[in-house]
Amino acid sequence: MSTPLLAAHNLNRQFGGLMAVNDVSLRVHQGEILGLLGPNGAGKTTLFNLISGVTPVSTGRIEWRGVPITGMASHAVAGLGIARTFQNLRLFPTLSCLDNVMVGLHRHARQKRLAALFQTRPFHQKQAKLHQEALALLELFGIADAAHRPANSLSYGDRRRLEMARALANRPELLLLDEPAAGMNPHEKDQLCELIRQIQAQFQLTVLIIEHHVPLMMQLCDRLVVLNFGKTIAEGPPEQIAKDPAVIEAYLGGAG
Template sequence: MALLVIRKLTHYFGGLRAVANFNLSVQGGELLGLIGPNGAGKTTVFNLVCGFYKPTEGQILFQDKDIAGLRPHAVTAMGIARTFQNIRLWNTLSVFDNLCIAQHFRLGYGLLDTILRTGRYMRRERAVRRTAEELLEIMGLRHYAQEQPSNLPYGLQRRLEIARALATQPKLLLLDEPAAGMNPGEIQQLVETIRWIRQSFQLTIWLIEHHMRVVMSVCERVQVLDFGETIADGSPEDIRRNPRVIQAYLGSEELSHA
């Protein structure tokens, strides 16, 4: 059984068609990419999968359950986590607290447990703190635990956002332009981090990215959107040579140097 199956996904904003007849089947453990020019509909697809938009038409099946139209918190609880093109961290809280709060949707205790400090409350809070501490260590953020995210370099903010997504214990991780705004050194670290996360956490990863070197070096399969429609789907090498993809990117130079 495929982990994620999308069938004939279509979405309109008013009279504007953003995504048309999008189809995808994702097997557990895959690392795949979604690329295309600006405005092609890539982030809209992610927003549909994660519950930020309700599809106009089509199905989104996650572990054989229809999640189309579910609220974002319900999608997260089912095992799908994401990062955003524009970093969205809680900048008034510490790095450590960002990782703790990300886990609160699955705590399993109520208001009375909190007031009485019951055994269930104490056990769950210890587990939350332990997970946060482990992620700080794993992601190289331990020395910044009490810093506010806005005080961190951009690359570390991106790493924290990924760590916060991992704190939800997902089965599928969606990364929306994780290399945006990074310098070459940070991008290389990101590539290594994505590979390491996939192997260490046994995750399925689906990413949107404009840096072709990132896509071509980490993805096993790449799907290409243009004006909301899929124009290619295949291996990185197939995509690099595809005439329609080259035309969509206004020439082959960007793809040939990836």
């Protein structure tokens, strides 16, 4: 079998006495859309934080294309081609939407410091190109009209779209989306589903997505992994997960 793009082996993360992520192993294959489901507090965001280097692992191993990256700082992980959005949005609220996306592009473009300092002609040409790219990303997400407005003037749904545009500006190979449809109405959720498919094809992305809206996940994902109390309780194609007794128990157990 081919080496997965990303592999997590026996990951653990403890917060005091709490095992937020408990012996989780995961393989993400190139080109797939893998969904991460689980009740509140199951450890989904913590798993994203471990993968993206935001939170150090307690024990376990993470590999990118078979190479160990455990313990790597978040900016270095981003440099590998792993981008993410945050459940609690992390935009620059008073910067324009365009500038929020340009921040991501700059990181990718790695402009030479001296060129930037002296504002040379190549620097200006590069700036113009980045500007165009950022606008194209905003257009893709349907928020180009707001390009020059501050991020905090957008609706909640549009802010989520802006976060995705910014994540894409890093030109990632693997995109981690933490509840991108939160706060969207059913029509917007459908549109988002379509958009994720579109960007996946257009940018040849691999996607790891956390989302509570089960119908969206069933429709969108090639495979689902379900966490509960930090542990993996099920893994497989959506139709198999939908009838998995452990999953049904995890979601309905407390309600009956």
